Amino acid sequence: MAYFDAASSAPLHPVARQALLASLDDGWADPARLYREGRKARLLLDAAREAAAEAVGCRADEVVFTASGTQAVHTGVAGALAGRRRVGSHLIVSSVEHSSVLHSADLHASGGGTVTQVAVDRAGGVDPAAYAAALRRDTALAVLQSANHEVGTVQPVAEVAEVCRAAGVPLLVDAAQSLGWGPVGGGWSLLAASAHKWGGPPGVGLLVVRKGVRFAAQGPAGERESGRAPGFENIPAIVAAVASLRAVRAEAAQEAVRLRELTARIRTRVAATVPDAEVVGDPERRLPGIVTFSCLYVDGETLLHALDEAGFAVSSGSSCTSSTLTPSHVLKAMGVLSEGNVRVSLPPGAAEADVERFLEVLPGAVAGVREKLGAPAPAPAAAAGGAGELVVDSLGKRCPIPVIELARVFGDVPVGGTVRVLSDDEAARLDIPAWCEMRGQEYVGEEPAERGTAYVVRRVS
């Protein structure tokens, strides 16, 4: 199995495994205790904190170990908002943050706070000027990821941090996807990360709160981790997490070059060999290991299963692969195609041969799914005379069927004519405009229909 889903979770680094085993023997006792075993555990914890601080570029007493990256984000956002309650309750996030950030924002809003979601461009990047424009006198906190987890786009953290600093607003950086590659530059105030993304064990997150940042830990009080992360410290996992961070960092510069070349190869070859595929995310400002593309007329879940059969583990932001049956909020915010979506995220050490084999298998896998779904031929049929307006009833049908049915009839309307697609599938709202963009046709807009929504497309060529 070629595992290409490192952005979900990286396999345990061999160094982490060794460190975990060693510290299971030396670090299981309560570090708050006075006896030898407790002191040994305390020493391991202190050393891990020092090493984590060095890797982040902060002071050891600014580092809090949490039970997960999600907990680090939840704790960081809640504590920073509460710490600046007197200033106001306005929170700024980007529209492509991790769900842990967006769920924190939802909770804040449901408690009476206000939230501004900063939009992204079609490549998934934010504009520092948009953060500047969102800042208000009552802004308590701004949040921005260092890089996007679904499309790999690197965000202008240093610039946004500068904009926030100038306004006296702390910036929390979600560095989950990038910390293994290097420290986050710029004048941020808080940082969150997750060890299992860089080859550490699950069960360890990192929250950094810079000295001088107002912070009021929420939830019940606790004696552990400066009162910021209650519960018995998971020292063996913490030691393993930090050992792994140092190990991946030691190879990061070299490995980044190699993976960047491999993902560039995927970008080029997918565009060249898979008809009607859209490669998404910033082609330049991106993480080394992530590349994402969507395939018109393809069911994401079926494609994932076909790739799994062929020995490739990848993930998808298509609605059919989500428990809520909605497309990824990241693809939605970018306004790109979500059907037949595939995210390839290469772990450090991913073999070139596996990537080559993936590129050989992919076009056939996509074609297979399209054939099964009765998708139209890649190029639309030549213009022909016919009805000025056609209605396609795709009610009750799931992604990618509404887009396939649109494409099937599109050759039957004359230039200037329109097709109304009736659909109650959430993905259609994203994918029909994306189809128009890809086909150079005009997306007129959506209208409420008796059932579902009517998406109107005008033929312009």
Place this chain on the structure above:
Amino acid sequence: MAYFDAASSAPLHPVARQALLASLDDGWADPARLYREGRKARLLLDAAREAAAEAVGCRADEVVFTASGTQAVHTGVAGALAGRRRVGSHLIVSSVEHSSVLHSADLHASGGGTVTQVAVDRAGGVDPAAYAAALRRDTALAVLQSANHEVGTVQPVAEVAEVCRAAGVPLLVDAAQSLGWGPVGGGWSLLAASAHKWGGPPGVGLLVVRKGVRFAAQGPAGERESGRAPGFENIPAIVAAVASLRAVRAEAAQEAVRLRELTARIRTRVAATVPDAEVVGDPERRLPGIVTFSCLYVDGETLLHALDEAGFAVSSGSSCTSSTLTPSHVLKAMGVLSEGNVRVSLPPGAAEADVERFLEVLPGAVAGVREKLGAPAPAPAAAAGGAGELVVDSLGKRCPIPVIELARVFGDVPVGGTVRVLSDDEAARLDIPAWCEMRGQEYVGEEPAERGTAYVVRRVS
């Protein structure tokens, strides 16, 4: 090193270690993913949930894995309170609960809720009638530990659950100290536990919410663990935790008999061989492995160091061993002596020879500390004529010095005379009455003094 602090954290069970290693290979991927590695992780998680449910005696879909026992308590208390918000906001806890429960209660009170702390008897046990008396029409939740973590006293959970059930109030049981010994009987509604207490790895807690119990998870939403424990599942640690629970359970009946005999031996021998020691906790209704005693005129921290030097890891509820310099809230609630406090908590497999060696070393260790502190001889000096009231200025002096200074002068007052001890040490409030109890003298009470507090003792014999 003989490790006698299992109630803080048990060393990793060999079975847990094996399971952890195996599932680091098979359980590191995201169980929400569709590919093979994800499905393997999901299978491991499902199997662990089934096994945990069997050990608890509940349904698998009632089990939530959390990142710690503390998180299980915090989540359980907050969710149950919120779920019954319409009924009211009254919370009942015992005065000897774990700090995670008391901190949850403090937070509830600071948010406008009301909290009743049910008192315990001198053995640390609660009376079901006291819970019955505390129940109100607006009681949203009651909490009770299955057994006390500091003195080992087993609580009447089934009886309290019945009282709560009759009133329609859910009972949350903190089973952290007892789940390794067996399931918790009775009609409780929620249960919390912590894996590292039974030889599992750190990083795993257990929250059980019975079907039909109103529960509204607080904090940001999450997709994991039925929305009740956000963050990436720590599957290797969960698998190890459950494997360990099954392993300790398989040996529990036999091991309980053996440890109970060893702790009974400690109870008897400490009383016989250490002058002025008070063995605390219920002599019958108690956990197999825990025995706790306090030694008059002894500094807990110095005694712990002496025992550590001799190769024994134990813990203490004395004020000098706490970061807040206050005596354990459990000893305080019981009204027993806190100075020179030692908790011995034997892990399963503790060697009889180590216990015997401990009992040989202990009297000398206690005598050594007393000698260093200039403690008075065990029996008070014979009555003598003298001043009718003596004042002892112990201001600025820490436990156990105020009690030592009281004992030193006590022979100088006649029967009927009093000693006023001036002290600003929190432990004196507990230990001076406890000294009176042990010596058969009358504790008159406390009065505010110019600095600190005056504790008044009358000589009656």
